[in-house]
Amino acid sequence: MNSRKPYAILVAFVVVASLTGLISGPAGLGLGDLVAVLRGGGDQQARLILLEIRAPRVVAALLIGAALAVSGGLFQALLRNPLAEPYLLGVSSGAALGAVLALVTGFAAASGAMLPLAAMVGSLAAIGVVFRVARVAGEMDTRILILAGVVTSAFLSACITLLLVLGPAEALRSAYFWTLGSLSGVSWGMNFILAVYSLPATFFAFRLARDLNALSLGEEAASALGTDVERAKRTAFVIGSLLAAVTVAVAGIIGFVGLVVPHGVRLLWGGDHRRLLPMSFLAGGGVLAFADAAARGPWGPVEIPIGVVTALVGVPFFLVLLRRGTTR
Amino acid sequence: MTLQLAGVSLTYAGSQAPALAGVDLVFEPGTHTAILGPNGAGKSTLLRVLAGLLSCDEGEAMLDGQNARDWSRREFARRVAFVSSEEENPFPTRVRDYVALGRNPYLDGWRAPSAEDKGVVTFALERTDLLFLADRYVGSLSAGELQRARLARALAQQPAILLLDEPTVHLDLGHEFAAFEMLAQLAGELSLTVVSVTHNVNMASRFCGRVVLIAAGRVVADGAPEPVLTPENLARAFDWPLETFVQPGLGIVALPVSRRSRP
Amino acid sequence: MLGWVSRLIPPAVTAAIVVVAGPAVLSAQITIEDDLGRHVVFSEPPCRIVSLIPAVTEIVFALRAERCLVGRSMYADHPAGVASVPDVGQAIGADVEKVLARRPDLVLLIAGTDNARTVELFERLGIASLVFRLNRLPGLRDTIERMGRVLDRENEADSLWNSIERQLDSVRQRTTNLRIPTVYYDIAYPPAITVGAGSYLDSLIVIAGGRNAFHGVSSPSPTVSLEAIVLRDPDIIVHPISRTWRGAIHPTKRPLWRGLRAVTSGHVREVDADLLHRLGPRIGEAARHLAEALHPELTGQRP
Numbered sequence: 001m002n003s004r005k006p007y008a009i010l011v012a013f014v015v016v017a018s019l020t021g022l023i024s025g026p027a028g029l030g031l032g033d034l035v036a037v038l039r040g041g042g043d044q045q046a047r048l049i050l051l052e053i054r055a056p057r058v059v060a061a062l063l064i065g066a067a068l069a070v071s072g073g074l075f076q077a078l079l080r081n082p083l084a085e086p087y088l089l090g091v092s093s094g095a096a097l098g099a100v101l102a103l104v105t106g107f108a109a110a111s112g113a114m115l116p117l118a119a120m121v122g123s124l125a126a127i128g129v130v131f132r133v134a135r136v137a138g139e140m141d142t143r144i145l146i147l148a149g150v151v152t153s154a155f156l157s158a159c160i161t162l163l164l165v166l167g168p169a170e171a172l173r174s175a176y177f178w179t180l181g182s183l184s185g186v187s188w189g190m191n192f193i194l195a196v197y198s199l200p201a202t203f204f205a206f207r208l209a210r211d212l213n214a215l216s217l218g219e220e221a222a223s224a225l226g227t228d229v230e231r232a233k234r235t236a237f238v239i240g241s242l243l244a245a246v247t248v249a250v251a252g253i254i255g256f257v258g259l260v261v262p263h264g265v266r267l268l269w270g271g272d273h274r275r276l277l278p279m280s281f282l283a284g285g286g287v288l289a290f291a292d293a294a295a296r297g298p299w300g301p302v303e304i305p306i307g308v309v310t311a312l313v314g315v316p317f318f319l320v321l322l323r324r325g326t327t328r
Numbered sequence: 329m330t331l332q333l334a335g336v337s338l339t340y341a342g343s344q345a346p347a348l349a350g351v352d353l354v355f356e357p358g359t360h361t362a363i364l365g366p367n368g369a370g371k372s373t374l375l376r377v378l379a380g381l382l383s384c385d386e387g388e389a390m391l392d393g394q395n396a397r398d399w400s401r402r403e404f405a406r407r408v409a410f411v412s413s414e415e416e417n418p419f420p421t422r423v424r425d426y427v428a429l430g431r432n433p434y435l436d437g438w439r440a441p442s443a444e445d446k447g448v449v450t451f452a453l454e455r456t457d458l459l460f461l462a463d464r465y466v467g468s469l470s471a472g473e474l475q476r477a478r479l480a481r482a483l484a485q486q487p488a489i490l491l492l493d494e495p496t497v498h499l500d501l502g503h504e505f506a507a508f509e510m511l512a513q514l515a516g517e518l519s520l521t522v523v524s525v526t527h528n529v530n531m532a533s534r535f536c537g538r539v540v541l542i543a544a545g546r547v548v549a550d551g552a553p554e555p556v557l558t559p560e561n562l563a564r565a566f567d568w569p570l571e572t573f574v575q576p577g578l579g580i581v582a583l584p585v586s587r588r589s590r591p
Numbered sequence: 592m593l594g595w596v597s598r599l600i601p602p603a604v605t606a607a608i609v610v611v612a613g614p615a616v617l618s619a620q621i622t623i624e625d626d627l628g629r630h631v632v633f634s635e636p637p638c639r640i641v642s643l644i645p646a647v648t649e650i651v652f653a654l655r656a657e658r659c660l661v662g663r664s665m666y667a668d669h670p671a672g673v674a675s676v677p678d679v680g681q682a683i684g685a686d687v688e689k690v691l692a693r694r695p696d697l698v699l700l701i702a703g704t705d706n707a708r709t710v711e712l713f714e715r716l717g718i719a720s721l722v723f724r725l726n727r728l729p730g731l732r733d734t735i736e737r738m739g740r741v742l743d744r745e746n747e748a749d750s751l752w753n754s755i756e757r758q759l760d761s762v763r764q765r766t767t768n769l770r771i772p773t774v775y776y777d778i779a780y781p782p783a784i785t786v787g788a789g790s791y792l793d794s795l796i797v798i799a800g801g802r803n804a805f806h807g808v809s810s811p812s813p814t815v816s817l818e819a820i821v822l823r824d825p826d827i828i829v830h831p832i833s834r835t836w837r838g839a840i841h842p843t844k845r846p847l848w849r850g851l852r853a854v855t856s857g858h859v860r861e862v863d864a865d866l867l868h869r870l871g872p873r874i875g876e877a878a879r880h881l882a883e884a885l886h887p888e889l890t891g892q893r894p
Contacts, residue, residue, distance in 0.1 A: 026819045045821065048850050053818050056847075080416065106838035112846045115781075170779060170836045177782045177814070184817055185781065187846040207437030214432055218416040223381055225485070226405030226433030271419025301808060301819030303782070 006269050010282035014062065017289035021058035022050065024293035026301050052187075060186040060194060061292040062285035064250065065257055067198040067243040069265075069284025070205050072258030073277050074240035077212040078233055079142055082266070085259035086244035089149035089237075090126035093156035095248040098122020100160050100175045104167035108174075115178075116190070120249035126152055127241045140233045180305030181254035183292050190250050197246040201239045202281060208235055209273035216271070254307050256314040257284055257291075264321050287314075329407060329488040331355045331378055331521065335387030337545075338373060347373045348384070349545040357488070360515050360522040362532035364557075365542035366566045371525040374542065375493050378523065379410040391489075405433035409482035413475075413494040423469070423477055424462040427452055430484025452483040455514060471498035475507070483514070490515075492524040496531070504528065508535045533557055534579035541565050553580060623737050626702055626724040627710070636743040637697035637719065641690050643682045644701045646725060646871030648673060650735055653751050653872040656742040662693040668865070669873070685709050691716070697741070701725065725870050726811060728794050731755075735872075751872060758875025759798055762882050766800025769886050772826035774801040775853065780840055782814045791870050799882035801827070817847055827885060828853045831864035860884040 023030050027049050036042040037050045071086040078084070087093075102108040102118035130152050134145040164172045211232040214222035223229045244258070262280040269275060291309040332354040339346040347370045355361060355378075363371050376382040377389045380396035389396040391407065409430070430452065431445045441449075453459045456476045461469065469477060475498060482490060495511070496504040512535045515522045526532055532539055533553040541549040541556055543565040549556040557580045562570045569585040621633040641662035642648040648667040651660050657672060664682035667673045679689040683705045690698060698713055698720040700706050706722070713720040721741075723734050732752055739748020774796050778784045786792040786803060789811035796803045804823040805815060828842050828851070842848050842859050853859060862884050867877045883889050 026816060027822045045824065049818055049821055052847060052850050053821065103838055106836075109838045109840050109844075112840060112844050168836050168838070171838060173779060173784075174781055174838075182782060184783070185845060185847050190846070210432050210435060210437060214429060216416070216419055217429070220376075220381055220412060221415050223401060224379060224405065224410035224412075225429060225481075226402040228401050266419065270421070272421065272425065296816055296818065301805065301815040301822075302810075302813050303816040 006275075006279060007282070010279055010286070013286040014282055014289070017286040017293070018058050018062065021061060021289045021293040022054050025049070025054060025296045056186050056188050056191055057183045057292055057296075058289055059191050060183050060250065061289040063191065063194045063198055064183070064247045064254065065261075065284040065286070065288025065291075066281040067194075067202070067247050067284075068254065068258040068288070069261035069280035070202050070277055071240045071243040071247075072284075073262035073265075073273070073280045074205055074208075074212075074236045074243075075258075076262055077215060077273060078236040078240065079146055080216065081146075082263055083259070084146075085255075086240060087153075087248075087253065087255070087258070089145065089241065090130045090152040090156065091123045091241055091244040092248055092253045093153040093160070094126025095119040095123035095245065096175070096179055096253065097126070097156050097160050097163075099178050099252075100163050100167075100171065103171040103174050103178075104163050112185075116249040119252075120245055123241075123245035123248055126156060127245065131237065139230055140237065142233065145237075177305065178252045179307075181252040181307035181310075182303070182305055183251050183295075184303060186250065194246060194250055198243055201242050202277075204235065205239050205243075206274075206277050208232060208239075209277055212236065212273040252307070254288070254310060256307075256310040256318075257288055260314045260318045261287055264318060267321050267324075329357055329392055329521065331389070331391055331408070331489055331523075333374070333378065333387065333389050336374075336377055336384045336389065337386040338377065338382065338384040346545050348377070351387075351545070351547060353540065353547065353550070355489070355521055355523055357521050358515070358519050359538055360512060360536045361524070361538040361540060362536040363523065363525045363540050363542060364527070364529065364532055364565075365548075369542045369565070370545040371542055372493055373545075375410070375491050375523065375525050379408060379491050380404055381410070402433045405485060405487075407487055408489045408491060409485040409487035410491045411478050411482045411493065411495060413497045415478070417467070421466050422462070423458060423464055423466055424449065424453065426466050426477055427458075427480045427484050430481040433485060448486060449484050452480040455483060456480040456510070472500075472503040472507075475499060479507075479510075487520070489521045490523070492522065494525055494527065496526065496528065504531065511535065529557060529562075529582040530579050543567075557582065621740055621743075623721060623741055625721040625737075626730075627722045629722070631719050631721060633697075633719070633741065636741060637695075639693065639695045640697045640699065641679060641693050641695040642667070642699040643679075643685055643690075644699050644723060644725065645669075645682070646731075646869050647699050647723060647734065647738065648676075649869070649871040649873065650738050650751070651742070654739060654742055654744040654747045656744055659742060661695060662690060669869075687712055687716075691718075697721065699723065726789070726791060728791050728870070728874075731791070731870050731874065755872065755875045759878055762875070762878045763798055763800075765889060766798075766882050766886060769800050769888070771800055771802050772858075772885055773804050773823065774885065775804045775820060775823070775825035775828045777828055777830045777842060778812060780842075780845060783817065783820065784812050784814050787811055787813045791874075792867070795867070795874070795878055795881055796885075798878050799885050801881075801885045821851065825851070825853050827858045827860055829860050829862055829881070829884060831862050831867055833864035833868075835865070 022034055029046055029050060033042060033046050034050060037047050068086055075084040075086060075088060076082055098118040098121050099115055102115055108115045130148045133148040134140055136144060164175055211227045214225045214227045215232060219229050261284040262276060265276055265279045265283055269279060291306055294309045295304045295306045333351050336348050336351045337346055338348045351374065363374060365371050373382065377384055380399065383397055391399060428449045431441060431448065435441060453462055456479050458476055458480055461473060466477065475495060496507050499507060508531045511522060514520060539553050539556045540547060541561055548565045549561045557572060559570050559572050562582055569587060571583050571585055573581045623631050638659040639661045640659050642651060642660060643664045645664060645667040648663050649669055651657055652670055652672060660676050662679040663673055663676045665678050665680055666682055677693060679693060680686045682701060683703060687709065696719060698718060700710060700720060700722050702722050702724040710720055710722055724730055725734055735748050735752050739745040776786045776792055778786060785805050787808035787810045788806050789809050793803045793806060804825045805813065830842055843854055848854050863880060866873060866880055
């Protein structure tokens with residue numbers, strides 16, 4: 001599959017996904033209602049649902065899916081491993097620990113912003129620890145990075161379990177659902193924060209593309225080609241972690257997007273990061289918008305956690321892609 | 329554009345013996361030097377110090393009088409190209425894009441390659457006889473073709489100096505000869521300074537104006553091929569008895585002798 | 592002649608005793624079927640009972656049989672006298688050793704997958720146990736009746752249930768002519784968990800003169816989307832507050848809930864979770880409490 005205008009396909013994908021997201025949900029509002037509301041009309045309830053509930057969710061899905069896919073691409077380049085994903089280095093367990101602490105101590109009740117804030121702080125702290133551990137003689141050793149991430153995650157998970165076992169039962173329930181990921185309750189305010197954090201970060205990630213291409217040849221060859229290897233690794237790590245952390249803070253843990261999307265894009269359109277990263281940005285957003293629509297679909301009032309949808313759909317789709325795409 | 333080592337010593341962490349000890353070498357512009365020596369002599373280490381990829385414990389490597397590690401990697405890469413014999417497998421990429429990576433030191437994140445950049449890549453592909461393979465995937469190339477592709481990538485950097493670590497290690501007799509011949513041609517044509525680490529005594533003697541013999545981190549001999557590649561020097565360096573034969577026009581051949589046949 | 596009559600007297604007396612007292616002795620055997628379908632037979636009323644169900648602990652006290660209580664779970668907090676009953680810890684996944692230390696002849700457990708192993712363990716150890724489900728109102732009546740039989744307090748059990756029924760009826764009557772609001776019962780957030788038709792709270796809402804917004808969902812505690820809540824446009828949001836769990840986020844502090852009519856018109860009513868979330872003897876009081884939350888005019892306040 002070559003450059004059959006991949007950007008056109010991806011943009012169309014995003015548009016269709018967004019529309020699907022806007023017309024999905026238990027309220028049964030369709031395209032007609034959407035058009036009416038956009039024109040300024042429509043009844044109050046429809047306006048509330050479309051503009052205050054569904055639209056922010058769709059936008060959040062686009063932003064979060066994009067951020068996760070770019071983050072996954074960055075980590076796959078940094079660790080030179082196609083199985084790398086945004087949560088590998090402690091982002092998710094750090095965030096979960098922050099969230100659980102907030103729930104168990106009751107701080108989460110103080111305001112709607114406490115939970116995301118606590119999650120953000122937790123993930124940044126975990127990333128900081130992993131970064132520190134992987135610094136050997138002033139350089140980032142990527143093999144140690146993976147190990148440090150895995151070990152840190154395991155330790156933090158144990159801490160979380162301990163807290164939940166000793167804490168009140170209500171905290172357990174809230175924590176469990178938080179780890180499954182959810183875009184419910186996302187407001188325009190949170191979208192603004194998401195955009196402010198993730199869009200500039202993504203911009204810098206795109207600029208790193210050439211260096212990432214060189215890095216795929218190995219650190220020595222990359223350095224010989226003029227790449228400041230330590231700076232490139234550090235930048236990839238920081239941006240990738242920041243993108244993952246801000247998404248976890250807002251929506252909890254949403255798996256598979258960060259792993260499957262960049263890998264899928266690579267299988268379809270090659271691994272040149274100048275294309276891989278922007279295309280993953282679009283593809284990730286579309287994928288998550290579809291997943292969110294499915295989570296809210298015609299299943300009645302009950303909502304499926306979005307992490308479940310991404311796993312159930314993402315894995316078979318990815319397996320199909322793997323079988324088709326390994327001919328180069 | 330002079331590259332030199334001044335009093336360079338380097339010991340790898342955890343090892344007793346130094347990898348390089350007090351090495352002084354100057355590489356004049358336009359010369360083709362071969363670095364020869366046994367395994368573990370420090371040849372690759374020496375080349376990497378020259379390329380600014382390793383820092384030394386004592387002394388320094390200098391490009392045009394400035395410490396190699398003080399140059400920005402981009403600026404350095406515009407002047408010095410380093411090609412190693414082993415590399416990690418990149419993601420599937422076409423030969424043309426692979427060679428185009430050599431333009432990285434001249435491009436930054438956003439800028440698309442200019443017509444000039446594309447011209448340099450085509451030139452590199454031409455000179456390494458890879459133009460007909462430009463649209464093939466790197467994964468489908470033979471070892472020899474891949475080695476040429478790496479050389480093309482190095483040429484795309486438009487360097488003044490070319491550092492090659494065992495550039496012909498995967499090549500058979502014919503391809504090895506062709507590679508050395510091409511190097512000599514390019515060096516003359518583009519006025520490149522070439523430093524090649526090699527095991528091949530014959531190729532070194534035929535194509536290189538200067539041979540540096542290294543053993544145990546020290547320079548054993550340094551000069552034109554004939555005076556350097558003597559049985560005594562070679563036996564001392566390789567710790568193995570050798571006989572040499574000089575054939576006019578075909579260079580020097582060194583043949584090892586069985587230890588048992590010598591007293 | 593009086594001789595052989597007098598020899599008949601001991602056996603005759605014995606026969607008389609057997610005939611008269613026999614049924615009484617036989618009927619002293621109590622057979623109880625619990626909510627798992629298990630049959631437990633008692634030859635006499637057990638009097639070393641460990642109750643791991645706070646609601647049933649309250650029932651035991653209400654039946655005035657608390658002297659037979661030798662252990663209770665850590666969650667039992669009512670009535671005041673329960674504090675002097677030894678605490679054996681967890682109600683689900685109990686610390687079996689702690690329970691055994693009380694040398695019980697009966698253990699009461701709540702139904703659930705987490706308790707299945709504990710039940711099996713007690714069976715293997717030969718300790719009688721009864722498992723109760725207690726999630727619907729009829730279940731409460733059955734449980735009270737059975738506990739009455741177990742404790743040989745059937746009369747007290749009858750009057751307890753009658754008193755509860757009277758309380759519930761009284762609430763029904765007081766709310767009969769009032770407007771019926773649609774109620775969203777806010778069990779938890781995040782995620783948004785409410786009550787469905789499978790929960791006694793759904794019945795309680797009806798008794799209190801309201802209508803459960805999610806009555807159409809059969810599960811006892813479904814997780815629902817905000818959109819579904821907006822769609823049902825509840826008149827009132829009932830927000831339970833617990834003494835032990837202070838970590839719940841108030842509906843008015845949740846980012847998107849501010850758009851709900853119930854929130855903008857100030858119809859978020861706080862209720863006592865500790866009272867409402869226990870299906871036990873005080874359920875009548877709970878119904879009245881809920882009714883007052885749904886209809887402030889009952890206590891003379893403006894609706």
